[in-house]
Amino acid sequence: MRKPQIDYTAVFHALPGMVALLTPDLVYADANDDFLRLAGRTREQLLGRYIFDVFPENPNDRAAAGMRETRTSMLRAVATGERDTMALLRYDIQDPERSGRWVEHFWSPVNAPVLGPDGNVVLIVHRVEEVTELIRARGGLGHDGRARMLEAELFTRARELQEVNERLRRAQARDREVALALQEAMLPAPMPVGHHRAAVRYWPAAGTLNVCGDWYDLVDLPGDRIAVAVGDVVGHGLSAACVMGQLRSALSAAARVAAGPAQALEALGLYARRVDGAESTTVVKTLIDWGTHTITYSSAGHPPPALLRSGGIVAFLDRATDPPLGARPEHVPRPEASATFAEGDTLVLYTDGLVERRAEDIDTGLARLADSLARHGQDDPEALADALLADLLPPSGNTDDTALVVIRL
Structure with missing residues (x-):
């Protein structure tokens, strides 16, 4: 026509x-x-x-x-x-x-x-x-x-x-x-971590833009090692996401030169004092070494990583926890601890949106996480990440943001 x-x-x-x-x-x-x-x-x-x-x-x-x-x-x-x-x-x-x-x-x-x-x-x-x-x-x-x-x-x-x-x-x-462009720029898909399998998830709070103050980071290091972190900036939306982007980049850079997780968090804490909105940020940093089969970790007020061992046993890595960034008036060295792992174990890092609920003790949420890990622990990391979100997040949507990293050790 x-x-x-x-x-x-x-x-x-x-x-x-x-x-x-x-x-x-x-x-x-x-x-x-x-x-x-x-x-x-x-x-x-x-x-x-x-x-x-x-x-x-x-x-x-x-x-x-x-x-x-x-x-x-x-x-x-x-x-x-x-x-x-x-x-x-x-x-x-x-x-x-x-x-x-x-x-x-x-x-x-x-x-x-x-x-x-x-x-x-x-x-x-x-x-x-x-x-x-x-x-x-x-x-x-x-x-x-x-x-x-x-x-x-x-x-x-x-x-x-x-x-x-x-x-x-x-x-x-x-x-x-x-928001989608900002999310992609600030939380890109993780780089390959050698031959090891990993899955990441990012889930903003219901009713917000598709950006938030939660983040994850995976850094491939020499000698069959990787540094993994998750963090949580107070607040939601674009302002929290902008702070998150600065902190994530700073910690990712520190992981490449610091002697360990505690030193990386110390450097991040000093940097956070100069960033408006960074106070009370929580973050946990881990260093996984396949050569020695050890996980070295340090936490700044963040929920503890979960280590799923063979037989469905879940251990929470909580022996190196310190206050959030900027919580102390003066700089103090942060603690660091280590745990061993076996081939086939699974390490899970997450932000509090996965386990915390109002009017509920945090131990209840951690128990739900341990139970879900025990039931789905044999799944590959991608399927396990989906199962954890399905089990732990409310069907109607959560009021807090959630970031999640699952690594098969």
């Missing part, structure tokens, strides 16, 4: 309802046929002229505000690049055939910007809904005229609310795109 040739100028002039085009200086560039007919003006009387030279304010009405409100709305559309819906407006128009006679009109206007290739506003679409006849049909503005004007006002407000909801929907869609 042939593509129809559309004459958009003819379409514009035939549009139902009053529509005019103005420059950002509020000069008429064009108007459709309904606008000319209902406004009582010819095209020659409009084009190239300033809007309020064509339609000045009624000098006999000291309370008139239509010109001021219309100008404000149009200039707001130019400044923001966003559509602006006005409230119901009374705007008297001078009779072109009888000088000094002003005709009462009620308008419901919308001003929408048209953007050029550079993103600047080049035109304003001024669409006006004429509701004068509606007001007159209901008896004008007599003793109950305010109520009828309110009825028309509510109609306008309902339409405005629809437009606001649509803008909010578009903004939320943009926010989700930004």
